[in-house]
Amino acid sequence: MQLSSRIFLGLFCLLVAILLLAPTLVVIPMSFNSNKSLAFPPAGFSWQWYDNFFTNPEWLLSLRNSFLIATVVAILATTLGTLAAFGVTRAAARTGGLLRAILITPMVVPGVVLAIGIYAVYLDTGLVGTVAGFVFAHTMLAIPFVLIAVSASLEVFDRRLETAAASLGAGKLTVFRTVTLPLILPGVLSGALFAFITSFDEIIVALFITSPYLKTLPVQIYSSITRDADPTVAAVGTLLFLATSFIIVAGLLIGMRRGRT
């Protein structure tokens, strides 16, 4: 490449990187604002919005709800999604392809259309504003991510290892527990993480099936944004960002160490 086009490409990529990072770069300083306003740059420095988050029962309750729902969703979606991944990768090619296409449809159905459908069904069955209602909807939305992560692991898994274990007298369940599961564990764990985040961050369906008695964190954030200019949202965003970064970096480091030994 010529030097001039190289410089041009470099500058262009810098601009794109700034576009990608802009929201993060704005939210973090905003969370230390000392005024109750969202004007940028923030004035002064204070911890009051973090303080507000950790002392306001409304925020804490929605955090607790989201955490509870996302944990149950992660467990359920990982179980169902892993089973489905076995079904998809080990069924006959045509059945597998069809099953995969069916199971990833939640990713392409427009959020609001799905949300009004679920809302209609939940109104009839009394599931609006219940933990079970959130868990069902979010598990369905999370299964595609688990399916993709686990079937990627299964596709590179050498099935002859299972045959070898079985030929040495291991039962089906023992083979799964001692041979298959440990080898596909990275895929299962990243699927579980995706499932947790999907539920924890889901807003559209949540806005429809929420009730004053059961709000998740994104619903609380959304209503706070539409109500007034409250920098607490920026503090919440920063905390969630740090937590996610920590989990992902820790996961990467563990994965790297494992790969080395």
Added chain:
Amino acid sequence: MSALPQTDNQTAGGRPARRLNLRDAGWLAAPAVLLLAAVLVYPLAIIVLRSFSEPEPGLQNYIWFFGSPVNRAVLQRTFVLSGWVTLASLICAYPYAYAMTVVGKNLRLILILCVLVPFWLSGVVRTLAWVILLQDSGVINSILRGLGLSPVKLIRTQLGVVIGMTQVLLPFMILPIYSVMKGIDTRLLQAARSLGAKPWRAFLQIYVPLSLPGVYAGAIIVFILSLGFYITPALLGGPRSTMLSSLVQNQVLSLLNWGRGGAMGVVLLVATFILLAIAAPLMRQKHTQTRREK
């Protein structure tokens, strides 16, 4: 990877008992499929049914939808804005993905991080950040004023919505393009140049066509996701940038008109699936091409 062909051979030449076993494996997906039937298929069926039956059986909701100029304008705008978002993402993503394939290992890691870090910020919070950036006293207008330029109205405009949506959807464009570009054999470019092609001509005639499967995949994903966008247009847009999703929400939650809201939802759903059906052959093309490269 070496295990794959062997597994395939086993399936092809397997004994009848083994084949029966394999077909049984499909049943493992049954719990997931059942959940999908209950919380996806059934609700969507209810919406389709209501769009044809409320308040009375017939096509009145669809006649109302396509008969109203306001609705047609919103439908058209939804497609036009999605087109702009797809185009803007493509323009940003193509050079970026290309740079990812030519830089050294450390710089590539930084570029990949820049693509992934946006996902670590909660979706709703990200939209709030765009409100802060785009508002009249916001970051972008402060910079413009600092440079001695006149401020631009961004919040509650279509431009603002397109900027915010592009940032959210950009990773979905960059990653598929990058994954295809990574597999392109750059010796083909050297070959073209050794036969006398100018660098730009070699790039346009050899490299770009080979990267197209990634472009198609990214463009389809971004366009389809844009069509159903709800939160970003609702918070960044104004009355003149309403998209179909907001209209659906308004009919159902504010006006309690399930028939009309349902009909709009069905239009959005059908548009999405038609696009997917058109896109499927392009995706398949990608599949055969990557296989050939191996």
